[in-house]
Amino acid sequence: MASDLPPLSADPSPAREQANAKPQAAEGSTTLRQGQQDPAWVRWTLIGLAVIVLIVLVVVPVVNVFVEALGDGVGAYWENIAGNEETLHAIGLTLLVAPISVILNTGFGIVAAWLVARFQFPGRTILVTLIDLPFSVSPVVVGLLFVLLFGMQGYFGPWLRDHGIRIIFATPSIIMVTTFVTFPFVARELIPVFEEIGPDEELAALTLGATPWQMFWHVTLPNIRWGLLYGVILCNARAMGEFGAVYVVSGRIAGQTDTMPLLVERLFQEYNTPGAFAVASLLTLLALVTLIVKAYLERKIDAEK
Amino acid sequence: MAAVNRRVLPGFGLSLGTTLFYLCLVVLIPLSAAFLKSATLTWDDFWGAVFTERALSAYALTFGASLAAAIINAVVGFLLAWVLVRYEFPLKRLFDALIDLPFALPTAVAGLVYSSLYASNGWFGQFLAPLGIEGAYSKLGIVLVLTFTGLPFVVRTIQPVLKDLDPEMEEAAASLGATRWQTFRWVIFPALLPALLTGFALAFARALGEYGSVVFIAGNMPFRTEIAPVLIVGRLEAFQYAEATALAVVLLIISFILLAIINLLQRWSNTDGK
Numbered sequence: 001m002a003s004d005l006p007p008l009s010a011d012p013s014p015a016r017e018q019a020n021a022k023p024q025a026a027e028g029s030t031t032l033r034q035g036q037q038d039p040a041w042v043r044w045t046l047i048g049l050a051v052i053v054l055i056v057l058v059v060v061p062v063v064n065v066f067v068e069a070l071g072d073g074v075g076a077y078w079e080n081i082a083g084n085e086e087t088l089h090a091i092g093l094t095l096l097v098a099p100i101s102v103i104l105n106t107g108f109g110i111v112a113a114w115l116v117a118r119f120q121f122p123g124r125t126i127l128v129t130l131i132d133l134p135f136s137v138s139p140v141v142v143g144l145l146f147v148l149l150f151g152m153q154g155y156f157g158p159w160l161r162d163h164g165i166r167i168i169f170a171t172p173s174i175i176m177v178t179t180f181v182t183f184p185f186v187a188r189e190l191i192p193v194f195e196e197i198g199p200d201e202e203l204a205a206l207t208l209g210a211t212p213w214q215m216f217w218h219v220t221l222p223n224i225r226w227g228l229l230y231g232v233i234l235c236n237a238r239a240m241g242e243f244g245a246v247y248v249v250s251g252r253i254a255g256q257t258d259t260m261p262l263l264v265e266r267l268f269q270e271y272n273t274p275g276a277f278a279v280a281s282l283l284t285l286l287a288l289v290t291l292i293v294k295a296y297l298e299r300k301i302d303a304e305k
Numbered sequence: 306m307a308a309v310n311r312r313v314l315p316g317f318g319l320s321l322g323t324t325l326f327y328l329c330l331v332v333l334i335p336l337s338a339a340f341l342k343s344a345t346l347t348w349d350d351f352w353g354a355v356f357t358e359r360a361l362s363a364y365a366l367t368f369g370a371s372l373a374a375a376i377i378n379a380v381v382g383f384l385l386a387w388v389l390v391r392y393e394f395p396l397k398r399l400f401d402a403l404i405d406l407p408f409a410l411p412t413a414v415a416g417l418v419y420s421s422l423y424a425s426n427g428w429f430g431q432f433l434a435p436l437g438i439e440g441a442y443s444k445l446g447i448v449l450v451l452t453f454t455g456l457p458f459v460v461r462t463i464q465p466v467l468k469d470l471d472p473e474m475e476e477a478a479a480s481l482g483a484t485r486w487q488t489f490r491w492v493i494f495p496a497l498l499p500a501l502l503t504g505f506a507l508a509f510a511r512a513l514g515e516y517g518s519v520v521f522i523a524g525n526m527p528f529r530t531e532i533a534p535v536l537i538v539g540r541l542e543a544f545q546y547a548e549a550t551a552l553a554v555v556l557l558i559i560s561f562i563l564l565a566i567i568n569l570l571q572r573w574s575n576t577d578g579k
Contacts, residue, residue, distance in 0.1 A: 036391070036472055036475050036476075038391070038485060039485070042485075043392055046384060046387065046388050046392070047388050047392055047394045049384060050384050050385050050388040050389075050400075051394075051400065053381050053384070053385065054385070054400055054403060054404075056429075057381075057452065057453055057456060058403050058404075058406050058407070058453075058456070059403065060422065060428065060429075061415070061418045061419065061422060061453070062406070062418075064418050064421060064422055064428060065414065065417075065418050068418075068421060108323070108324070108327045111319075111320045111323045111324055111327075112320070112324045112327075112328075114316060114320050115316075115317070115320035115321055115324050118314055119314070119317050119320075119321075121317075121321070127324070127328075129564070129568065130328060130332070130333070131328065132564070133332060133336075133564070134332055136510055136514075136560040136561065136563065136564045137336075137514065137557065137560060138513065138514025138515075138516065138534055138553075138556050138557075138560065139514065139516055139517070139534075140514070140516045140534040140537050140538055140553075141339070141514070141534075141537070141553045141556055141557055142335075143541075144339070144537065144541060144549055144550065144553050145335040145336060145338050145339055146335060147541065147546070148338040148339060148342050148546065148550065149334070149335060149338045151546070153544070153546055154338075155338060155341075176331075179331055180331055180332060180335065183331055183332060199314060202314060203313060203314070206313065206314070206315075212315035212316060215315070234408070234409075237408070237409045238408075240411070241409075241410070241411025241412065241413070241414075242411075243411060243412050243413045243516065243517030244412075244514075244515075244516035244517050244534065247516070247517070247538070248538060248541060260411075261411045261412075261413035261414070261517065262413075264411075264413045264414065264417055265413055265417075265520070265521070268417055268521065273421070276417055277417070277421075280413070280414045280417050280418065283410070283411045283413075283414050284410060284414055286409075286411075287406060287409035287410040287411070287414075288406075288409075290409040291402050291403070291405055291406060291409055292402075294402075294405065294409075295398075295402045
């Protein structure tokens with residue numbers, strides 16, 4: 001690679017894998033040369049072990065969520081979700097908070113990736129590390145940071161109270177911590193996509209007289225669209241599922257500041273296990289849909305190479 | 306090439322300004338609050354918060370459980386990456402996609418379902434209970450759920466490197482008379498080591514800060530199953546902000562050190578493999 005940019009993470013970005021990949025056989029068909037073949041018994045033992053591990057660690061838990069949620073029948077399940085005002089409120093809050101954070105971080109992600117992938121400037125490597133920083137901060141510590149800033153005993157707490165603005169124990173702080181936690185997602189997916197595509201088409205558009213906006217809408221955006229969507233759905237999954245940071249700043253006021261993950265915990269603590277699993281099943285569905293869309297986008301991205 | 310871009314491509318100033326402004330607003334200002342706050346603590350405050358028996362045992366548990374989970378992740382992740390890259394078997398694409406579930410599944414759901422599975426009457430717990438093994442509400446439970454949340458890291462760091470591995474190296478080893486095991490041990494494994502260590506460090510870092518899943522399954526008993534993030538939340542709920550901040554700063558510093566190590570490891574695996 002021409003740049004000195006370190007890869008951002010282990011995150012499964014097809015774009016990044018592609019960027020490093022040499023030409024190889026079509027995906028899915030593992031064509032091995034003779035020197036790479038393992039004996040059949042080794043092969044099948046390892047496959048068996050891997051499948052067992054995945055079934056125990058991943059498949060059974062997913063199945064368990066739905067079995068527990070539907071254990072008392074579909075009617076009870078529906079009642080646990082639609083018949084419970086707190087649940088409906090939590091769903092509403094999650095559907096309010098996540099899109100705001102995702103939109104903010106998507107805008108930022110496009111701008112930051114353009115900056116990092118298209119220009120060379122001093123401090124660029126440090127900037128990339130800083131963009132990654134929120135991933136390494138414990139969610140609980142993220143919550144604490146915002147309590148220190150906006151809590152009653154925090155730096156802006158007294159001023160906010162005098163002006164009647166509620167941030168901590170209210171929706172604004174939930175949006176802030178969610179934005180912090182999901183901050184890097186879109187940017188780190190887009191940086192390798194931008195690098196892979198290169199500036200040639202954009203330069204051509206400019207040479208042919210396009211304005212910067214025309215270049216962005218007609219050249220840049222269509223080129224990055226799948227990578228962008230990929231970052232957006234991962235960002236959204238994390239935003240909807242964030243627990244620790246929201247737990248700290250929300251104050252967990254029933255029917256007011258409970259997001260869906262927080263409600264799962266509340267119901268669990270109240271020994272309302274079917275209720276907890278009902279809400280958890282919705283979040284599990286979200287995760288499964290995310291995985292399906294992700295796999296679809298990975299194919300799209302591969303197909304466009 | 307890139308230096309030319311600034312004169313030709315639009316938006317350098319705008320994107321630099323926007324990026325720095327947003328970065329400061331969302332990330333850097335909140336982070337500096339922790340260090341500003343901890344600067345107001347005296348050493349005695351700091352020592353008094355961090356070097357209590359309860360805090361030390363919470364840190365020890367956080368470290369121990371995260372390390373154990375990261376080691377399991379390294380072994381299991383290596384196996385999964387190997388099988389997914391090298392072998393063909395039914396439903397392979399499905400299994401490959403499922404590896405990412407821990408990234409997509411909210412941690413609260415992971416905690417809930419793991420505590421239900423490993424409780425003494427749960428699907429797995431009922432087999433462990435007669436053996437005298439407590440799955441849920443124990444240290445084992447913490448390690449189990451941390452293994453789940455960290456599962457994708459090692460797999461996803463090794464997979465691309467293993468795919469790109471030059472088959473001629475293996476063929477050369479084989480034609481020079483190496484057994485398959487020798488080839489693995491002396492040719493393949495060293496090439497994958499940087500990626501393995503990177504994935505290990507990522508899983509470890511993730512486990513250190515994990516809260517949502519652990520809080521369900523741990524039981525959160527002081528001195529026994531209380532991890533550092535749970536202790537921080539406890540201090541916050543008691544409005545002991547100074548202590549909570551001191552405890553958090555220790556975690557923050559550890560994660561920054563880990564971040565630096567991970568950056569170095571990634572640079573190593575980038576230059577080494579190519």
